[in-house]
Amino acid sequence: MAIARTLYEKIVESHTVKRIDGETVLLYVDAHFANEYTSPQAFSGVRERGCGVFAPDSHLCVVDHIIPSADTNPRVIHDEASALQASNLAKNCRDFGIDAFYGPNDAAQGIEHVLMDEQGLVRPGMVVICGDSHTTTHGALGALAFGIGTSEIEHILATQTLVYRLAKPMLIRIDGKLKPGSTAKDLALYVLRTITARGALGCVVEYQGSGVEALSVEERMTLCNLTVEAGARGAIIAPDEKTREWVRTHWLDFDQNEFEAASRYWKTLASDPEAVFSKTVVINAGDVKPMVTWGTSPDQCVAFDEPVPAADSFEDPVQRAAAVRALEYQGIEAGTLMTQLAVQHVFIGSCTNARISDLRAAAAVVKGRKVAPGVRAQVVPGSMRVRKQAEDEGLAEIFKEAGFEWRKSGCSLCLAMNDDILQSGVRCASTTNRNFEGRQGRGARTHLVSPAAAAAAAITGKLTDPAML
Numbered sequence: 001m002a003i004a005r006t007l008y009e010k011i012v013e014s015h016t017v018k019r020i021d022g023e024t025v026l027l028y029v030d031a032h033f034a035n036e037y038t039s040p041q042a043f044s045g046v047r048e049r050g051c052g053v054f055a056p057d058s059h060l061c062v063v064d065h066i067i068p069s070a071d072t073n074p075r076v077i078h079d080e081a082s083a084l085q086a087s088n089l090a091k092n093c094r095d096f097g098i099d100a101f102y103g104p105n106d107a108a109q110g111i112e113h114v115l116m117d118e119q120g121l122v123r124p125g126m127v128v129i130c131g132d133s134h135t136t137t138h139g140a141l142g143a144l145a146f147g148i149g150t151s152e153i154e155h156i157l158a159t160q161t162l163v164y165r166l167a168k169p170m171l172i173r174i175d176g177k178l179k180p181g182s183t184a185k186d187l188a189l190y191v192l193r194t195i196t197a198r199g200a201l202g203c204v205v206e207y208q209g210s211g212v213e214a215l216s217v218e219e220r221m222t223l224c225n226l227t228v229e230a231g232a233r234g235a236i237i238a239p240d241e242k243t244r245e246w247v248r249t250h251w252l253d254f255d256q257n258e259f260e261a262a263s264r265y266w267k268t269l270a271s272d273p274e275a276v277f278s279k280t281v282v283i284n285a286g287d288v289k290p291m292v293t294w295g296t297s298p299d300q301c302v303a304f305d306e307p308v309p310a311a312d313s314f315e316d317p318v319q320r321a322a323a324v325r326a327l328e329y330q331g332i333e334a335g336t337l338m339t340q341l342a343v344q345h346v347f348i349g350s351c352t353n354a355r356i357s358d359l360r361a362a363a364a365v366v367k368g369r370k371v372a373p374g375v376r377a378q379v380v381p382g383s384m385r386v387r388k389q390a391e392d393e394g395l396a397e398i399f400k401e402a403g404f405e406w407r408k409s410g411c412s413l414c415l416a417m418n419d420d421i422l423q424s425g426v427r428c429a430s431t432t433n434r435n436f437e438g439r440q441g442r443g444a445r446t447h448l449v450s451p452a453a454a455a456a457a458a459i460t461g462k463l464t465d466p467a468m469l
Contacts, residue, residue: 113130203278206271354382381408452466
């Protein structure tokens with residue numbers, strides 16, 4: 001009798017070139033994408049070894065982390081170090097025969113985790129790698145996707161394989177359906193609060209349940225994107241008809257026979273009914289309310305109608321110590337309602353929440369309203385294709401008429417590695433994935449929210465449940 005396997009185990013088995021030991025395999029990688037920030041040393045390594053890039057067509061490179069988002073044409077990187085990183089990536093692609101390069105002024109440039117999916121380059125059953133932790137995003141399409149380090153990038157460039165330590169399969173089943181007003185971002189934050197920032201350490205999380213099935217593919221991307229914030233080594237959702245339709249729509253040059261054959265294979269990509277998971281968590285989507293982070297870790301969050309918890313309410317000593325530090329850094333007292341806090345900045349963007357559905361949700365809140373005095377509000381689309389689509393749909397005009405800055409795609413204020421940086425003490429409602437100390441600028445205070453809640457904060461000048469507008 002065949003051994004019951006999880007979806008994760010099936011994908012690993014199908015990509016195992018060689019078993020090294022009981023915990024480690026040599027894993028074949030279908031696709032690798034790189035940015036200008038995490039790849040330079042890896043390219044230098046293969047150049048010094050003289051081994052070159054084994055499969056150039058399996059790599060995609062994009063300038064996204066250090067690129068300015070100002071709405072200028074052409075887009076110019078003025079910072080010398082950043083400009084050098086961008087030009088080096090272009091040179092590496094030329095030198096090693098990698099044709100898929102998206103520079104600062106490419107019409108298809110975008111954040112790597114948005115660009116890959118919108119071009120249909122991620123498909124169910126694939127192993128997808130990138131030197132960025134939020135590669136877990138692509139698990140929404142039924143792929144095993146995760147971030148790696150520079151030395152591992154070098155190994156993939158040279159061999160198209162990865163020495164991979166096996167993870168534990170973990171199941172999070174989400175039953176029910178989100179209530180009107182609650183979003184995938186709220187669900188993701190709720191999951192993190194439930195399992196904590198260490199709740200999925202060493203695991204690849206599989207999401208199942210009617211609550212997951214009800215999500216759109218882009219909403220699933222938000223959920224998988226944030227799962228890494230629980231220490232997960234991956235997040236994955238079995239492909240269904242929504243997945244198939246997404247790939248069919250975005251796969252730019254598919255052959256019908258090839259697509260039908262792939263579809264038949266995708267139908268086999270599900271965990272067996274008797275598959276064993278190392279841990280199982282059950283969540284009711286109907287319990288999820290619009291959420292906002294109060295601390296400096298994504299799991300430190302509350303619903304808008306809940307008070308900020310006291311540090312001593314946490315039994316775990318690590319969580320208690322983290323809460324003490326977070327409250328001090330954020331300048332918040334226990335018992336505070338987050339709706340009492342004024343914001344000076346609003347940022348809508350990042351690989352978490354800058355797809356077209358996110359911009360539509362934010363624009364629906366903004367339409368006919370104005371940004372509050374004293375608030376600087378920015379929209380940075382996830383890719384130049386998303387930007388064009390938003391302009392074609394009239395969303396850009398809604399934002400601009402309200403007083404938002406309409407900018408070009410890039411990581412931007414998600415990590416302040418470019419010229420988008422907040423000053424110390426500035427409080428920001430942000431659709432990004434991390435609220436760590438200094439993430440958006442030294443001393444800056446970040447509160448993670450959904451696109452609708454970020455838009456509401458821009459209008460009211462304070463953290464706001466969009467349902468209360």
